[in-house]
Amino acid sequence: xAKADIEPFFARLxxxxxxxxxxxxxxxxxxxxxxxxxxAQATDAGVNRATRRLFQEVQDPAAxxxxxxxxxxxxxxxxxxxxxxxxxxxxxxxxxxxxxxxxVPADRDALEALPGVGRKTANVVLNIAFGEETCAVDTHIFxxxxxxxxxxxxxxxxxxKGLMKAIPQPYRRHAHHWLILHGRYVCKARTPECWRCTxxxxxxxxxxxxxxxxxxx
DNA sequence: ATCCCGAGGG
DNA sequence: CCCTCTGGAT
Numbered sequence: 001x002a003k004a005d006i007e008p009f010f011a012r013l014x015x016x017x018x019x020x021x022x023x024x025x026x027x028x029x030x031x032x033x034x035x036x037x038x039x040a041q042a043t044d045a046g047v048n049r050a051t052r053r054l055f056q057e058v059q060d061p062a063a064x065x066x067x068x069x070x071x072x073x074x075x076x077x078x079x080x081x082x083x084x085x086x087x088x089x090x091x092x093x094x095x096x097x098x099x100x101x102x103x104v105p106a107d108r109d110a111l112e113a114l115p116g117v118g119r120k121t122a123n124v125v126l127n128i129a130f131g132e133e134t135c136a137v138d139t140h141i142f143x144x145x146x147x148x149x150x151x152x153x154x155x156x157x158x159x160x161k162g163l164m165k166a167i168p169q170p171y172r173r174h175a176h177h178w179l180i181l182h183g184r185y186v187c188k189a190r191t192p193e194c195w196r197c198t199x200x201x202x203x204x205x206x207x208x209x210x211x212x213x214x215x216x217x
Numbered sequence: 218a219t220c221c222c223g224a225g226g227g
Numbered sequence: 228c229c230c231t232c233t234g235g236a237t
Contacts, residue, residue: 040234080222118235138233
């Protein structure tokens with residue numbers, strides 16, 4: 001993307017959605033962290049379906065530890081990777097109690113030290129719960145960054161660094177959600193809907209052959 | 218590079 | 228059937 005197009009690109013996404021929010025359901029910072037961990041390689045809708053009941057019973061680390069691994073599995077069995085996620089969420093909850101007084105730390109290194117929490121999850125929590133100007137690069141943002149040319153890269157970290165450098169103020173705070181929602185509903189992996197994309201004039205990407213799902217990237 | 222892994226869509 | 232979904236640990 002041409003440098004001059006970056007500002008209008010975000011201005012247009014911002015105009016359509018001034019205060020974008022996560023579509024994950026949560027009731028406090030702890031449940032946000034849990035929901036984000038559960039969302040790995042899963043849809044928000046699927047996570048919300050499972051956490052609706054879970055978060056009625058459990059809203060803090062102590063209650064989660066009391067529920068236990070098997071108890072948690074019973075709630076999240078419909079989510080992919082549920083065995084690993086259940087182990088991680090219980091271990092993570094114990095770590096919060098033992099090392100952070102039962103609170104979610106507002107610190108990248110402390111977050112990434114938690115079981116099942118990597119850079120992407122830490123970035124989401126830092127952005128939503130603590131207001132930091134992070135840009136978590138998930139599958140959507142990795143794809144949108146590369147297609148638009150906002151920030152190309154072979155790894156999520158490379159794309160994240162490129163985005164942080166490319167995105168101007170005042171767009172850094174919400175860029176994460178604008179890009180993810182754009183990727184989820186318009187710049188879709190299999191069938192990007194360029195014909196109704198509001199920022200296509202700033203983007204060179206065109207799906208080559210839509211036959212058999214070859215989208216061209 | 219591989220494994221983990223259910224639900225929904227095409 | 229195959230692909231995708233707000234990844235992380237080994």
